[in-house]
Amino acid sequence: MLLRLPAPLRRSFKRTLKATSFWQENYTILREFKHFPLVAILAIGCAMGAASFEGFSFGFLLAFLQSLVNPDAPPFHTGLGWFDQWILGVSESSTNRLYRVSALILAATWIRSGFNYLTQVYTELTQQKLVDRLRKQIFEQLQALSLGYFSKTNSGELLNTLTSEIGRLQAAFGLLSFIITRSLTLTVYVYLMFRLSWQLSIVSLTLFILLSVALSGLMTRIRQASTGVSSSNGRFTATAMEFINGIRTVQAFATQDFERRRFYKASSDVLDASMKATKGYALVRPLAEALATTVLIGMIILALTLFVTNGIMQTATLLTFLFILFRLVPALHEINGSRAAMGGFWGSLNNIRELLETENKPYLKDGHLPFSELRQAVTFKSVDFGYDSEQFVLNNINLTIKQGEMTALVGASGAGKTTLVDLIPRFYDPTRGGIFIDGVDLREFQINSLRRRFAIVSQDTFIFNTTVHDNIAYGTEGATEDDIIEVAKLANALEFIQEMPEGFDTRLGDRGVRLSGGQRQRIAIARAILRNPDILILDEATSALDSISERLIQASLEKLAEGRTVIAIAHRLSTIIRADKVVVMEQGRVVEEGSYQELLDQRGKLWNYHQMQYEVGDRGNVGAIAEATITGATNTEQF
Ligand SMILES: Nc1ncnc2c1ncn2[C@@H]1O[C@H](COP(=O)(O)OP(=O)(O)OP(=O)(O)O)[C@@H](O)[C@H]1O
Known part of the structure; x- marks a missing residue:
């Protein structure tokens, strides 16, 4: 039969395991400390200094109380000859000893305060540095991810993680540093308590441990509630961003009521989730306080009846013990309160860790060859591509784009023109097949050196x-x-x-x-x-222009295009009549290829588009279109 541990021990064992996996789980965040070890060490060092001097002041307090309560008793001494002689002044009169000890308490208090100040400065600095590193790490992560990640991720939620969640994590680390520094002080208290009375110490510590275990269940629930706060915050930021960015559409479609309902709901969800978490962690402190005070009163009665009245313990020792206990209880409350509040930030930690994790995220692997220039051609060989693994939007693309030529892509909306063009500067990599520049797979080139030789003018230009x-x-x-x-x-x-x-x-x-x-x-x-650029990509570059501006820009683009490789996506056929090659796409496939006039002569897809756009009778020709364009007689209907 298996040995079955008692439930509290099992739980404590599980917690220890969890603590280990906490390190593993949060390695992505915790490893950042290696970038500023000195500040973190100084923070802990100063906290230890403060705790030690707190301990000294209690030792001196005991000496003080002894001299005060029982001046005739042998003086308090540490056993350290020179210290007892020169510092405590054991051979001096009781009044002098009282003065000395008072001065020592004062000195220890001032030094402790100095250490406390430095602890606060260094812990704050540690947090700020951590947050700074994390923000930069997230930035690097976002830079490294392929565009596919962004089309699946809500930008509002990303912004929320980068701003609010980082702020919440900073607060959480503030609490963690507080817990660490207070725990050091607690260790000194516990050491002193054991020195004063191990029996009383065991009783009181057992009671406090039980108290802590009792509060653990509550902590777990607080953590769960905190995940809800983080996700509702993310949804709220996303809704707010969408509302602000889409304000023109909202007003144009008079959807204010709909947007109001969405916004109000997102805001109420944040309120509900926060209330749920607050109710949890607000309970911890008062509950802990009430329970601890009960323990404290019990301890006083126990000590008086069992030890002092029987002469086992001196009054000065009991007073010092109780004094330490009185300091220990609020410190414990603070730690419990901080632990509870930290639980409230659990969701933020998960969010940031999730964003920084590298598994299950799409990255583009950088190549090693520097790209200098396109000499002959860009070649697509049996390229399939899908934004999702289930559905391809490009199928078996075989295409050659020659250096120095203008290649035009034509096709109905959604045919895959932009997707095809996006594969050339490696915004995405093909799912199957490969794209080659002068015979070298694109993936071999350093991405940045490749992209530097491109210029893209697209339908949705970003203006900073x-x-x-x-x-x-x-x-x-x-x-x-x-x-x-x-x-x-x-x-x-x-x-x-x-x-x-x-x-x-x-x-x-x-x-x-x-x-x-x-x-x-x-x-x-x-x-x-x-x-x-070496390669110019025009993705409906002139779509937002009136016909006069378009003609003017068309002329400048043509000048710019001279001697360069141009890949142009156009809905208006007038912009591509001079293309060396026209590629017609339909549902992710290349269905026609050739010069504009050749394709017209074939009377295939391009001819149909051409008919729709120019209505030039049943025999279109390039000269007629050029004429129509120059006189501005284009039909506005586009495909
Ligand atoms: N980021 C994306 N995530 C998922 N699917 C996408 C994404 N971008 C485009 N698609 C889909 O891929 C297909 C091809 O889109 P693409 O933008 O390449 O077509 P297009 O021919 O350039 O269209 P348009 O002329 O309207 O710009 C469409 O079905 C579209 O819905």
Whole structure:
């Protein structure tokens, strides 16, 4: 028969195991301490100093009480010859000893206060450094993750983890440092108590341990409630962010009531979850206090009846013992209260750890070859790709994009054009097959060196909340004022920039709210021109422009495209008539390839699109389209 341990022992064993796995589970966070060991060691060192001097003051207090209560009794001594002689002054009169001990208590108290101050400074510094490291770690993690992660993760929740949850974790570590420093003081108290009376110490400590065990169940529930607080906070931030970012749509669709209900519910959920957690941890302290006071009173009665009246213990010793016990009880309360409050932050710890963990997250493996330039071609060989492993959005793509040529991708919305283009700067890697640059698999190249040779102008250009100048210069080091003006001119943006109140120094607001869609795109084009890329990707680069601006920009893009490799996605056929190769896509497959005129002559898919867009009768030709474009007679219908 198996030996069955009593329940409290089993629980305590499990807790010890948990404590070990706590280290393993939270290694991602705890390992950060190695970056600032000195500050952490100083914090603990000072806490130990404070605890020791607290101990000394109690020792001196005992000497003081003895001299006061029973001046004729042999003086208190430590057994350390020089210390007793020179410091405690055992051979001096009782009055002198009283003065000396008073001075010693005072000195110990001041030194302890100094250590307490330093402990606070260093523990605060440790927390700040930890939080700083964690924020940077999260940043590195977010930088390293492939874009696939972000399309599956709510940005509001990420923001919540990076801001609120980090703040909550800082508070949790504040409490942890407090628990550690108070525990050191408690150790000194316990040591002194045992020195004074081991019997009383055993009784009182057993009672306090039982008290702690009784509170453990409550702690577990607090931790669970705290996970609820973290997730409701995440949902709230996500809802608030969506509301703010989508405010135009909300107003346009008059969905204020719907949004109000969503926002109010998210806010109430935070309230409910916090209340649940608060009810738990607010109970710990008063409960612990009431129970501990009961223990304390019991101890006094026990000590008086069993020890003092029988002469086993001196009154001064009992007084010192009780004095320490009176200090120990609030310290225990503080520790219990902090443990409970820490439980309230458990969810934050889980959130951050979850974000920092590297398993089950998509990363792009960096290659080792520096990429210098495209010399011959980018080749897709039997490429399949799916954002989810179950469903492919690109199927068996075989395609050659020649250096120096313009390749245009055409197809209905959702056909997979953007996805295909996103594979070339390695925003994603193919699920099957491979993409090769001059015969070398893309995955062999260092990602950054590869991306540096690209410029992308897309449908949703991101404008940073900084000046026009900095937005154009973004990603290109060493650009001069003249370069910036030159590219703004080429992108047909100079005129509107000069009309702005502070010209190139005008700040563009959050996401460039101070610009029209067309202006945003022209800034993006200027940014791309400045980059002087090897491969230029235009993902509906001129979609937000009116036909006059489009024609002007088309001319600058053509100039920019000269001698470069251009991959252009276009809904308006007018922008790709001069392409060297047109690739028509349908449902993730390449269905036609050839020059514009060749494809028209085939009377296939492109011909259908062409018919829809230009309505030029049953025989379209490139010359007619060029004519139609130049006269601005394009049909606005797009596919
Ligand atoms: N981040 C993503 N996560 C999951 N699915 C996606 C993601 N981006 C696109 N898709 C899906 O992949 C398919 C191809 O989308 P893609 O954007 O490549 O098409 P497209 O031809 O560029 O369309 P459009 O012309 O409208 O921009 C679509 O079915 C789309 O829903």
